[in-house]
Amino acid sequence: MNTQREIRDFILHGYKHYVPHVSIDCAIFGYHERQLKVLLINIRSVNGLCLPGGYIKRTETLTQAAHRIVKERTGIQNLFLQQFKTFGDPGRALTRELDEKKFSAITGVKIGKKNWLIDQTISIGFYAITDFSKVNPQPDFMSDFCRWYDIHQLPGLLFDHNEMVREALHIMQLQLYHYPIGINLLPEKFTLTEIHALYETLLTKKLDIRNFPKKLIFLGIIKKLNEKVSIGPHRSPFLYKFDKAKYNKALKEGIPLH
Amino acid sequence: MNTQREIRDFILHGYKHYVPHVSIDCAIFGYHERQLKVLLINIRSVNGLCLPGGYIKRTETLTQAAHRIVKERTGIQNLFLQQFKTFGDPGRALTRELDEKKFSAITGVKIGKKNWLIDQTISIGFYAITDFSKVNPQPDFMSDFCRWYDIHQLPGLLFDHNEMVREALHIMQLQLYHYPIGINLLPEKFTLTEIHALYETLLTKKLDIRNFPKKLIFLGIIKKLNEKVSIGPHRSPFLYKFDKAKYNKALKEGIPLH
Numbered sequence: 384m385n386t387q388r389e390i391r392d393f394i395l396h397g398y399k400h401y402v403p404h405v406s407i408d409c410a411i412f413g414y415h416e417r418q419l420k421v422l423l424i425n426i427r428s429v430n431g432l433c434l435p436g437g438y439i440k441r442t443e444t445l446t447q448a449a450h451r452i453v454k455e456r457t458g459i460q461n462l463f464l465q466q467f468k469t470f471g472d473p474g475r476a477l478t479r480e481l482d483e484k485k486f487s488a489i490t491g492v493k494i495g496k497k498n499w500l501i502d503q504t505i506s507i508g509f510y511a512i513t514d515f516s517k518v519n520p521q522p523d524f525m526s527d528f529c530r531w532y533d534i535h536q537l538p539g540l541l542f543d544h545n546e547m548v549r550e551a552l553h554i555m556q557l558q559l560y561h562y563p564i565g566i567n568l569l570p571e572k573f574t575l576t577e578i579h580a581l582y583e584t585l586l587t588k589k590l591d592i593r594n595f596p597k598k599l600i601f602l603g604i605i606k607k608l609n610e611k612v613s614i615g616p617h618r619s620p621f622l623y624k625f626d627k628a629k630y631n632k633a634l635k636e637g638i639p640l641h
Numbered sequence: 642m643n644t645q646r647e648i649r650d651f652i653l654h655g656y657k658h659y660v661p662h663v664s665i666d667c668a669i670f671g672y673h674e675r676q677l678k679v680l681l682i683n684i685r686s687v688n689g690l691c692l693p694g695g696y697i698k699r700t701e702t703l704t705q706a707a708h709r710i711v712k713e714r715t716g717i718q719n720l721f722l723q724q725f726k727t728f729g730d731p732g733r734a735l736t737r738e739l740d741e742k743k744f745s746a747i748t749g750v751k752i753g754k755k756n757w758l759i760d761q762t763i764s765i766g767f768y769a770i771t772d773f774s775k776v777n778p779q780p781d782f783m784s785d786f787c788r789w790y791d792i793h794q795l796p797g798l799l800f801d802h803n804e805m806v807r808e809a810l811h812i813m814q815l816q817l818y819h820y821p822i823g824i825n826l827l828p829e830k831f832t833l834t835e836i837h838a839l840y841e842t843l844l845t846k847k848l849d850i851r852n853f854p855k856k857l858i859f860l861g862i863i864k865k866l867n868e869k870v871s872i873g874p875h876r877s878p879f880l881y882k883f884d885k886a887k888y889n890k891a892l893k894e895g896i897p898l899h
Contacts, residue, residue, distance in 0.1 A: 404662045405729070405763050441761055445729040469727045469765050471663070471703040503699055505663050505765075507727050561815055601859070 387491065390524075394492045398499040401438035406506045407449050408436035408544065409464065410551035411457070413515025413531050414568050419584050420515055420531040421548055423540070424456060427527050433541040434548070435529070436506065449509040457529050458521035462511035465562075467554040468547075471505035475543040510551040512585075514568055534587070556586050560602055563625060572608060572622040596623075603629040645749065648782075652750045656757040659696040664764045665707050666694035666802065667722065668809035669715070671773025671789050672826050677842050678773055678789040679806055681798070682714060685785050691799040692806070693787070694764065707767040715787050716779035720769035723820075725812040726805075729763035733801040768809040770843075772826055792845070814844050818860055821883060830866060830880040854881075861887040 411422040411434075423432045437452035439445065449464045487493045494500070515531050522529035532538065537548060558564060565581050575596050582599075583590050599605045606626045611619040669680040669692075681690045695710035697703065707722045745751045752758070773789050780787035790796065795806060816822060823839050833854050840857075841848050857863045864884045869877040 402662055402729070402761050402763060404660055439729065439763075442731055444731070445727065445763075466726060468724060469703065471660070471697065471765070473700055473702070503660055505660060505697075505703075507729070507763075557819055558815075 390490055391492045394490060394494060394498070394500060397438065401440055403499045404502060404504055406436055406438055406504050407445065407452055408434045408470075408506050408508055408547055409449060409453050410434055410467075410508065410510040410548050411453065411459065411462065412510065412512040412534070412551075412555065413518075414512060414581065414584060415514055415516045417580050417584050418515075419534045419587070421534055421537070422457060422459075422520055422529065423532050424522055424526040424529045426541070427525055429541070430527075431541040432532075432538055433544045445507060446509075449507075453511075456523050456526065459513070459518050462513060463567075464509045464511045465558070467508050467510050468550050469505060469507045470543055470547060472543070473503070475504075475506070506547075508547050508551060510555055512555065512564060512568065552587070559585055560604065563627070566625050566627075569625075572610070572612075572624050574612065574614070574620045574622060576620065578605065578623065648748055649750045652748060652752060652756070652758060655696065659698055661757045662760060662762055664694055664696055664762050665703065665710055666692045666728075666764050666766055666805055667707060667711050668692055668725075668766065668768040668806050669711065669717065669720065670768065670770040670792070670809075670813065671776075672770060672839065672842060673772055673774045675838050675842050676773075677792045677845070679792055679795070680715060680717075680778055680787065681790050682780055682784040682787045684799070685783055687799070688785075689799040690790075690796055691802045703765060704767075707765075711769075714781050714784065717771070717776050720771060721825075722767045722769045723816070725766050725768050726808050727763060727765045728801055728805060730801070731761070733762075733764070764805075766805050766809060768813055770813065770822060770826065810845070817843055818862065821885070824883050824885075827883075830868070830870075830882050832870065832872070832878045832880060834878065836863065836881065 413420040413422065422435065424435050425432055435453055435456040437448075437456065439448040440451075443451065445466065446464060449466075450460075450462070453462060453464065454460050520529045520531075534548075534552070537545065539545065540548070555564065559582070565578065565585070568581055569577055575592075578599070579590065579592055579595055582595070596605075596607075600607070603626055605623045608622045608624060610622045612622055613619045671678040671680065680693065682693050683690055693711060693714040695706075695714065697706040698709075701709070703724065704722060707724075708718075708720070711720060711722065712718050778787045778789075792806070792810065795803065797803065798806070813822065817840070823836070823843070826839055827835055833850070836857070837848065837850055837853055840853070854863075854865075858865070861884055863881045866880045866882060868880045870880055871877045
């Protein structure tokens with residue numbers, strides 16, 4: 384949607400092509416060198432921050448819709464988007480923050496009280512994690528900007544999106560021990576210090592460096608290589624890699640990594 | 642809904658009180674002595690099996706709706722219902738198996754092609770687990786019966802409900818190590834043999850009895866008591882209990898049990 388005509392058509396007749404009452408919102412986390420961020424967009428004219436989101440085409444699967452929405456709204460492609468929770472408490476809907484007058488002001492399209500976009504909406508949350516130093520998000524026509532925000536200094540977001548970020552973080556932390564979440568955030572071979580920093584940052588807590596490798600090896604997440612790297616005088620730590628065979632087996636068989 | 646008038650009103654005007662396009666379906670697992678079952682209902686006149694499901698009132702939270710639906714359709718109360726995944730692939734909807742003619746035949750209410758109940762529907766899945774020997778499910782007016790079926794001999798279900806059961810089982814198996822899922826399925830103090838049988842049944846795989854207790858203690862799930870039980874001549878195994886303090890801490894802080 385880039386022209387006024389397309390937007391008008393979406394607002395007035397979009398329910399024919401999209402499933403009404405259901406949206407998708409995406410919490411895209413970004414990791415780099417001990418920093419954890421989340422991608423937010425600023426909706427034009429409202430001057431409010433929220434997660435990138437949108438509606439589901441009647442011909443799409445939920446995962447296809449999530450990929451299309453992220454691509455359209457931020458320009459980012461090829462994320463591993465994982466559904467984490469659906470949000471539907473009464474009062475969470477668009478109407479709470481954005482009534483029909485404001486909506487008309489933003490879009491230039493006058494809408495009625497019965498327009499499909501301002502009725503109660505249930506939203507399906509997806510999350511993904513990427514290296515924020517490697518992507519350059521771009522806002523779409525509907526947004527002023529699209530930026531990474533530190534997870535520990537998150538501003539107040541529109542709708543129930545602060546709760547969505549908290550829940551996405553919680554589920555990501557649970558899944559960290561079951562899915563290959565860290566695999567694209569570290570080099571193929573890494574030191575214990577590197578994966579320790581990654582896990583501490585994603586779990587947002589301190590982890591005992593002495594027990595940490597034992598735990599990851601016990602859970603079948605990483606394996607120690609018979610190979611060292613020189614990182615300074617008298618400093619040659621062993622290298623490790625993710626145990627992809629175990630990950631793939633777990634993903635295929637649908638069983639936990641234990 | 643127990644009278645013809647209530648059903649008619651729901652079919653023709655239900656969208657005013659319920660959120661259209663979104664339903665809830667519940668996979669209720671039952672465990673008892675190494676058996677794992679799932680609760681299915683047989684929809685009246687269609688003669689087809691499916692999970693108990695229904696729509697969300699506009700004033701309810703999703704969890705409130707799930708509890709009400711389970712209570713209305715099966716009579717069961719006080720389950721720990723956990724949202725696990727939302728299903729929305731095109732073609733999964735009611736229309737695939739149940740067109741407007743069949744629907745009119747079942748309910749005695751003639752409906753048009755534009756009726757809200759036969760448009761595309763996205764369904765939010767919840768699961769719960771209970772001891773099937775302790776509950777006596779009762780079907781509602783819309784169903785002929787409501788019965789436990791062995792998870793390993795599941796018949797073909799309506800819609801995408803076979804996939805829902807598989808996914809619910811998968812997520813339950815992942816969460817088994819993070820949430821106190823087994824707590825109501827065993828006595829307060831239990832032997833390793835008892836919890837081993839429970840975990841093998843829920844995970845639907847063999848677990849090495851020698852490593853099993855070490856693993857559960859390592860993950861902070863159970864603790865060994867300084868207490869034995871006599872179960873026969875020369876047989877007095879130690880008793881164990883769930884580590885509720887660790888569970889509660891994990892649930893409260895939203896962090897994994899590690």
